[in-house]
Amino acid sequence: MHLTISKDSIDLPPGAEVILRHQSWIDYQALLTSRQDKAAIKIYFDAITHEIRIMAPLPEHSKKSDTLSDLVKSLLRHLKQDWEGFDPLTLKRFEQKGLEPDACFYIQNREAILGKERIDLESDPPPDLALEIDLTSFTKPEDYTAIGVPELWIYRNQTLNIYLFDGQQYQESLQSSLFPTIPVKELIPVYVERAWNAGSSVALREFENILRAQY
Structure with missing residues (x-):
């Protein structure tokens, strides 16, 4: 397995962490620069532990991340809600935390970031929803506390875990605050796995049919 991590370049094989x-924080900023255009490589910084975590996701990770993001878009279209989605997006609190969700959405705060080339959490709100797919990694809700994303979804072991931020910490929830009338915790895993086994277009079409018929 070939690994390269230096001030000039980062090269990790898929699945490596x-x-x-x-x-x-300076080391973290330097690594973000050395990553260059390799957006698939994710870099996290934690000032409490003084650790930087670097990950290169597996192809399965990218597939399921895309599917989960597409399902969220289907939900938003069904509810006739506007949104701005980002994949990837580096979220940073100066000298505290840096992380990169698999995807994130501005929904209620969409207008606040329209036309902006960069998101600066010193002046801009965090995304309303962040998505994480855990295959080879393990995302902890407290990783997001310094960022303050109102709703966090972590998909792990064919289960969708929903966490809501109360201003101090994340609380696990059986229901999404963004989609309170739809049982996303039950529906989403069915169609993420359906996409893996039957194809993305099939799963999305079936999911949208269910939304129209029942919700």
């Missing part, structure tokens, strides 16, 4: 200890 590396943790760098005793790291600073």
Whole structure:
């Protein structure tokens, strides 16, 4: 397995994860620069642990991430809600936290970021919804506390875990605050796995048919 992590470049094989200890915010910023156009490589920084985590997702991760994002878009279209989606997007709190959700959506705060080339959490709101697919990694809700995303979805082991931010910490919920009339916790895993086995277009079409018929 070939690994390269330097100030000039980052090269990891799919599925690899590396943790760098005793790291600073400056080290984190330098790695973001050295990543260049390799957006598939995700870089996280935690000032509490002084660690940087670097991951190169597997192809299955990208497939399921795309499907989950598409299902969210189907939900938003069904409810006739406008949105702005980002994939990827680096979310940073200066010298505290840096992370990169698999996808995120501005829904209620959509107008606040229209026309902006960069999202700066010092002046811009965080996304309303962040999505994480855990295959080789393990996302903890508290990773997002410093960022303050109102709703976090973590898809792991064919289960959708929903977390709502109360201003201090994340609380697990059986229901989405963004889609309160739709049982997304039950529906989403069915169609993420359906897309993997039958194809994305088939799963999305069936999901949208269910939404029209029942919700």
